[in-house]
Amino acid sequence: MNEQTPIAERAEKLQGLGCARKRVEDARFTQGKGNYVDDIKLNGMLFGDFVRSPYGHARIKGIDKEAALAVPGVLAVITAEDLIPLNLHYMPTLAGDVQAVLAHEKVLFQSQEVAFVVATDRYAAADGVELVEVDYEELPVVVDAAKAMAADAPLLREDIKDKDEGAHGPRKHHNHIFYWDAGDLEGTQRALSQAEVVAEESIAYQRVHPCPLETCGCVASMDKVNGKLTVWGTFQAPHAVRTVASLISNIPEHNIRIVSPDIGGGFGNKVGVYPGYICAIVASIVTGQPVKWIEDRIENLSSTAFARDYHMTGKIAATKEGKITGLQCHVLADHGAFDACADPTKFPAGFFHICTGSYDIPVAYVGVDGVYTNKAPGGVAYRCSFRVTEASYFIERMIDVLARKLEMDPAELRMKNFIAREQFPYTSALGWEYDSGNYHTAMAKAMETVGYQALRTEQAANREAFVRGETRSLMGIGVAFFTEIVGAGPVKNCDILGLGMFDSCEIRVHPTGSAIARLGTISQGQGHATTFAQILASEIGLPADRITVEEGDTDTAPYGLGTYGSRSTPVAGAATAMAGRKIRAKAQMIAAYLLEVHDDDLEWEVDRFQVKGNPERFKAMSEIAFAAYNQAIPGIEPGLEAVSYYDPPNMTYPFGAYICVVDVDVDTGVTDIRRFYALDDCGTRINPMVIEGQVHGGLTEALAIAMGQEIRYDEIGNVQGASLMDFFLPTAVETPTWETDHTVTPSPHHPIGAKGVGESPNVGGVPAFSNAVVDAFAHLGLTHTQMPHDHWRVWSVAQDLGLHG
Amino acid sequence: MIPASFDYHRPESLAAAVQLLGSLGEEARAVAGGHSLIPMMKLRMAVPEHLVDLRSIAELKGICIEGRAVSIGAMTTQAEVIASDALAQVCPILRETALQIADPQIRNLGTLGGNVANGDPGNDMPASMQVLDAQFEVAGPEGKRKIAARDFYEAAFFTALGEGEIMTAIHFEAPSASHGYAYEKQKRKIGDYATAAAAVILVMEGGRCSQASIGLTNLSDTPLYAQAASEALVGSSLDPAAIDAAVAAAEAIADPVTDSRGPSHFRRKLAGVMLRRAIASAQNRAA
């Protein structure tokens, strides 16, 4: 690049912020050269497989390993008895509870890990699993959170039966975990009692599962000679895994290396620490050989990381004109057999208290009871920030319920109550400080683009035609306006197991003007290697193509809390920009020396420092990099490197307006998503192509949740539908074409103004689908119906409304 | 999910296959496309000691049409059924049915014989076999015999196929050239079994239905031939009363289980809806 090259052209060549840069990851993935955990093959590698409980609740009276140990290739069968001397039969959870690594004395959910069979290959291990004989005595099962709290409900957690105090305060029942609340109870009750209109609804968000296409797994390898443990695995937070592994194994942290290779989707499933990881590590320590553990799909759906299972009861108060005056919510949260929710320590209900949504609600109160049941543990943020989808679903349904009661258009009611642009930064009744927003503009753009009024006119005509018997299809229009809260988070509020939720970036600029950046996060498909290089390209003026981004190896990457809750861009993206600015600051001093001017006489322009008022005199970043390594510059150390640990001052608050149009066949319950429009505002847009891809994927997951996904248990604790025959993952045929759009309201506190987007479409999508389905029947008096909106549930709505004659 | 060990056999003639199954006894299972059996083996719900693979037996393949007489080798894949224009010419309901089965990859290996012989009430082809009044040809230690599709299914996964017998071919008389047909299936997504499905073939003459034949999928522990429902249409102009009678008769014999597709009462009503739509579609297509 010489001085003749125009600025715009130079900027374009950097492929920095705002560029729809093609992904650097794709070359290996399109050629089958990805490196996922099950692709790892080490000399002498063994394979572990679990014996799992067929019962939801049972006492273990004995385990007979003999027949299994006789299988050729089977080397060991590990049970809780073997882990007790190591004090590893229980492990700490992220939520301050403990979880059985292998069931000790009793099993608490179907599919719980009971024994770990180690063999020379996966076939022999599976044969061994078949032959481990476990003698069970069945116990009464509780799969309903409300029933779990009954006075005479069976005691589930015998290991903590004498603990009156949990990690989050007093326990009021033997199956109770915590009560957590936020807001002004008295004020809210006053608002409700004085209100002109109060709408109430019970809203359940069913148990679902993130179900990434790659299941969880790991390869643990204990090098006994050097005392070093290496674990490759599906970890969304490798550094946190290293710290936890060190704390529970007593292996010093420097002797543990955790590596996340390519990850085949995470969506929250790969945040937690699972018994399989611990067992593989123990097995490797015991055998001195590497041990691989890979769960199959049924194991994945039935044992690792469910999401939601929130049973919410809400009241919303308003004036007759539709001004909201108060909001109250109680949640019965089903956490399964162990409280293994992945939330920041101080927030056992995550950020559920973002549930005042996008609205200026003067007073609110939220209370959450966490409860044990005979179901799998988990409670992860499935493509959302902690419990934000639950919150968004709750408020967006409540707004529609209120709109029906007021006989007001749901879009109009939203417009009437939005936080106004000039109110930002806005402090919500439940204590959050929203950074920026422009809700009215976004909503107006969405309504205009889809032709909202025309759709309502069409709907009125459809309803008349239905009455005349000319059609058996009803049209529904679903509106949702969400505000996300992502980017956990400020260390003063947010930690996981005491680890502050900052994130990090370390940059080394090489002499010839290329660079490597290492981060504490880990991509699971988000394309960090592409987009973080773009942030850096704009900051340091080197082309993105000459910047390698590396993540996931704790021996080389700086400490960070990982990728989930849409925190990578808000936190690690900020760290990247800040580290880049440190590079630039040093580069400025070097350039000043080379140009023989004072630092302050220089200005930055795209890829260079130039002398103010004399742009022909400049030093490009590539020249500066070389000088950093080959010139002795007085007062400046050689080299060009920087590290930034970024503790964000606040979270970011992406938002969006979604409109869904659905046609419901009342005779079959089949729903046809005719149109789905998604307007997202995620602040500054780093790579529009990647953003659009994230929105498509998130909407498809929202479709799956709203229209079919459910991890259900029968009365005796059998998990239903834990395979891809029943668990609804839409194919290309069931998935509609998505329309995307955007506005840009940068975050005022983020170095580049970006807010994060990956999870918004799930958070906003689910209520949009649900509101559309309910809206199709709204004129007949329907205010709410439980998800998922699969064929039989929708048909049942029509049946209950007398539409089948 | 790893299957238990077994010995593998791949005979190249029907005689050899029959002989093998006879000598290996009840621990042997014949495998066609494998898409029903192999998942069961991976779940260890099926643990055969011997697997007799029928894929190399040329005499079990192919579609033969002579006039209105149709014979289809049991090892003919669903993809081959779909691809056969000659078959679609005389009996288009089989293409329509096959297209509703699973997904493209599975239809490449999944066979017509496997789909009808396996006895899974969720399989789609048996209902169409009911409406075609097909004959299943089987070969066993006692030689060959034919079993009417309408007599073949006894309970879920229990059929008239005897010990050591192999399904070899499906024979039927194609319906008259003017017939209308439809296979209406409601499922949750591609790859799913029917929540409810109805197969219909009918012939219209002078505005009156002269022949009608109705089959139902996944609405009982066997595929159903809905005889009373069929008879309710014959002689009618397919007027609302006749269709209501047929639907009532079909619903009366439907006895679906409650599963994750929905409760029994929903699936039974849906059987009626599928049938209504299949009749309408068949009527439209009838010449």
Place this chain on the structure above:
Amino acid sequence: MSKKAISMTVNGRPVEAPAEPRTLLIHYLREQLDLTGPHIGCDTGHCGACTVDLDGQSVKSCMVFAIQAEGAEVTTIEGLAQPDGRLHALQEAFREHHGLQCGYCTPGMITRAYRLLQENPDPSEQEIRYGISGNLCRCTGYQNIVRAIQAAAQNLNSVPEAAE
């Protein structure tokens, strides 16, 4: 159960490796031949991540025993590029149109699309959606996959010699 040598032609190359009769084709490819492009996603034949081409047809290699493929011609994602390293039009198009994110479904998806375009060189959007309905993707929502396949089809149709 004892292993025996099973031979077939994979990506144009004759191969032979020991396997039990119960060894699934996907494990034979991944573990005996180190072809780790095809993946395991569901174990029950629903996700299509293990899709390979077997004697000119798309199949799910977790639903086939290796021994059943004895003597067959198998093509995996690793066999789609030209020997000189030039990528297949589909591989290019998936990158160009952002038809992948985590990459886990991608080898199966592209291998399926490869066969789809041989069966139907000029598919409509609807034909593509049905054609890839045996392959699940959790990341992309399929929209960009459909675009990528359309673009590849167009590209292949305009440059006939690039078709294989």
